Amino acid sequence: LAERGVHIGDAPVHAARAQAGHQRVFHGLAKRQRIGHVELGALSLALLAVLFLLGRDIRLRQRAELDVADALAFRKAMEDSLVTGLRARGMDGRITYVNPAFCQMVGLPAEQLIGTGPPAPWWPPELADEYQQRQAVRLAGKILPREGYESVFQRSDGTRFPVLIIEAPLIDAQGNQTGFMSAILDLTEQRRVEDLNRTSQERLQATARLATVGEMASLLSHELNQPLAAISSYASGTLNLLEEPAGQLPQADLLQAMRRISEQAERAGRVIKSVADFVRRREQVREAVTPQSLIDAIQPLLALQAKKQGIRLHIEVAPGCPAVLCDRTMVEQVLLNLGRNGMQAMPFDNPPISSGLRVLHLAVGQTRAHAGLAPGGEPRKSWVNFAVTDHGQG
Numbered sequence: 001l002a003e004r005g006v007h008i009g010d011a012p013v014h015a016a017r018a019q020a021g022h023q024r025v026f027h028g029l030a031k032r033q034r035i036g037h038v039e040l041g042a043l044s045l046a047l048l049a050v051l052f053l054l055g056r057d058i059r060l061r062q063r064a065e066l067d068v069a070d071a072l073a074f075r076k077a078m079e080d081s082l083v084t085g086l087r088a089r090g091m092d093g094r095i096t097y098v099n100p101a102f103c104q105m106v107g108l109p110a111e112q113l114i115g116t117g118p119p120a121p122w123w124p125p126e127l128a129d130e131y132q133q134r135q136a137v138r139l140a141g142k143i144l145p146r147e148g149y150e151s152v153f154q155r156s157d158g159t160r161f162p163v164l165i166i167e168a169p170l171i172d173a174q175g176n177q178t179g180f181m182s183a184i185l186d187l188t189e190q191r192r193v194e195d196l197n198r199t200s201q202e203r204l205q206a207t208a209r210l211a212t213v214g215e216m217a218s219l220l221s222h223e224l225n226q227p228l229a230a231i232s233s234y235a236s237g238t239l240n241l242l243e244e245p246a247g248q249l250p251q252a253d254l255l256q257a258m259r260r261i262s263e264q265a266e267r268a269g270r271v272i273k274s275v276a277d278f279v280r281r282r283e284q285v286r287e288a289v290t291p292q293s294l295i296d297a298i299q300p301l302l303a304l305q306a307k308k309q310g311i312r313l314h315i316e317v318a319p320g321c322p323a324v325l326c327d328r329t330m331v332e333q334v335l336l337n338l339g340r341n342g343m344q345a346m347p348f349d350n351p352p353i354s355s356g357l358r359v360l361h362l363a364v365g366q367t368r369a370h371a372g373l374a375p376g377g378e379p380r381k382s383w384v385n386f387a388v389t390d391h392g393q394g
Contacts, residue, residue, distance in 0.1 A: 085184035107156035227264035288323040310353035
């Protein structure tokens with residue numbers, strides 16, 4: 001100590017100072033240690049928070065992935081259960097998606113359909129050009145008909161079937177059109193039901209016509225008896241004339257008798273033909289028919305019933321009536337029913353036959369729905385009216 005310049009008397013002071021220095025060092029180290037512990041705890045908490053957020057994000061992602069998977073599975077199950085064919089096309093016309101119903105319609109697997117472009121495998125060869133032009137119009141951005149359009153497809157075995165196609169633009173998440181989505185309905189069963197209903201309707205109409213003819217059977221037998229009796233009478237007279245000597249045959253009387261026989265035969269033939277044409281089953285054919293020919297066809301039948309009930313038949317066809325486009329047999333049946341209804345509305349002998357009021361008036365005239373041109377269009381068509389009246393007698 002003496003060598004270091006420290007006096008013995010100052011030793012306690014220096015020892016106290018040294019102790020104080022050591023204490024400050026220890027306090028500093030302890031403080032730094034506490035700060036390190038705090039920082040380590042904060043880092044641990046931050047790491048735990050990051051791990052918690054990461055775990056929650058993973059759980060949310062897994063839940064979202066499960067929801068997407070469930071949605072995809074639900075959509076696939078729904079698409080697989082549809083009987084409506086679904087088909088998606090890109091803007092280049094190539095197939096990007098088909099559902100099982102569409103594959104079943106055309107008889108081809110999805111692997112052979114995806115990626116194919118025009119001409120499509122289900123197009124009939126003779127209609128390929130027409131379908132190509134129609135698809136070009138669709139891809140050009142024309143407005144698609146909301147009600148769809150009908151077409152004809154061909155299966156892999158060559159059979160044809162009618163379809164109804166309803167198309168809509170295929171839009172992505174950014175609002176850009178990427179193609180077209182089509183729903184295809186097979187109309188085969190619908191066409192079969194329509195044909196069946198049409199056939200049933202034709203049979204019902206034929207049955208109705210047969211019932212009408214059945215009611216007129218007695219009238220026909222009476223009416224045919226007259227020309228047949230006249231033919232028999234003229235034939236007997238002719239035979240009597242032929243018994244005369246060859247040089248004394250009255251040629252004029254023979255010609256007149258033969259002419260009368262021909263007239264009566266034609267009369268009977270007209271009656272039979274009118275009934276046969278009315279009853280005969282046939283396909284509906286729309287043709288241009290003059291109103292006068294329609295009236296002439298039903299006049300013998302109406303005349304039979306009118307004569308039996310003591311009704312005078314008055315027919316008036318306005319001159320210049322144009323031909324009407326119709327199914328001749330169907331319109332004749334309607335007119336015949338109208339005439340029969342008019343006669344049935346007049347009770348027998350009321351008014352009495354001698355009064356002259358038992359008259360059935362059948363009139364055909366022409367009227368125009370609108371004079372001149374319709375707004376922004378073609379001239380309005382003229383209408384031919386058929387009217388039946390009993391002059392207010394019932």
